[in-house]
Amino acid sequence: MFGLSELAVVLIVVIAVLVAKKGPELARSAGKSARILKAEARAMKEESEATADTSPRIVRGETAAPAADGNAPGVQGPLGSATERTERSAGTPPQDPRP
Template identity: 70%
Template sequence: MFGLSELAIILIVVIAVLAARKLPELARSAGKSARILKAEARAAREQDRREAPRVIQGEAVSRDASPETEQRRP
């Protein structure tokens, strides 16, 4: 009867015929979304470049020392 490629072509044609009115709107919406995403990514990248890394003052603790052992010492 029909092979897989013929069924795929028929399906694409049916979708194009039934959704012909919505395709321009969908393409426009996808374009707007892509532009917004690109602008936001660019803004985030620029913000990361402008901000200096934050340094938080504190004391260094060795990895093998647990809080319980530190409290028991006199």
């Protein structure tokens, strides 16, 4: 039968034949991918340099003073309003606000 060395030679010949057929196509594909990657990296670098030159964007807005119960107006905290917190701590069940 075949020994290990003969099997290795046959395997090398088969690989060489396959590479000879597909090699140029694989190299062309790898070259295209490398060019695309290089172009994208250059575009990202130019974009980051362009945004670094501009001043930061400032958004003007209004600030709401906190209400007496410590919450902003119109906003309930995680435990509800101050009245609801008092009712819960007093042991009475909260009132159903629906009619």
